[in-house]
Amino acid sequence: MKRILKISFLLLIINNFSFADGHALPKSGTIKYVTGFQFNMTPSEPQSEGWNIMLGKAIGATFNVDGGGPLHEGRAMCGATLVVSEEVNTFNGNCYFGDKDGDRIFTSFTGSPITNSGENIIIGGTGKYRGISGKGPWECDGTKPGDHGAFNCRQTLTYKIN
Secondary structure, three states: OHHHHHHHHHHHHHHHHHHHOOOOOOOEEEEEEEEEEEEEEOOOOOOHHHOEEEEEEEEEEEEEOOOOOOOOOEEEEEEEEEEEOOOOEEEEEEEEEEOOOOOEEEEEEEEEOOOOEEEEEEEEEOHHHOOEEEEEEEEEOOOOOOOOOEEEEEEEEEEEEO
């Protein structure tokens, strides 16, 4: 009986280590997550003929909508550029989204400050996300008075890992 318990315990430990490096993450799928951001813009001055370029950094936390799994309880950071004029309203930059293991997915994003929506394109990853590619939409709430630049974004990434 003791031998069976020892073997069972050993198999349990081996099984846990074999999945610790991310092999439990499917090679393809969809990750749905919410990021709570706090966004700080660098003060800017309007340019000639109504143009303006602004820079900012957003820092936040990610939560998988399933309550666990990829990108759950991780950190996020984005660097962004906003260009506006009478005819142009663009928003682009780069982000990382992580999980509680510290593994991260890096993205390049584009979008509209008018609709607070756009697309993330995966450009790489670390740890269990190494070799990842894919893309997906994002949509954010607008900030309201008293929020001090804080807002939530709902995001989806459809991915594959090579």
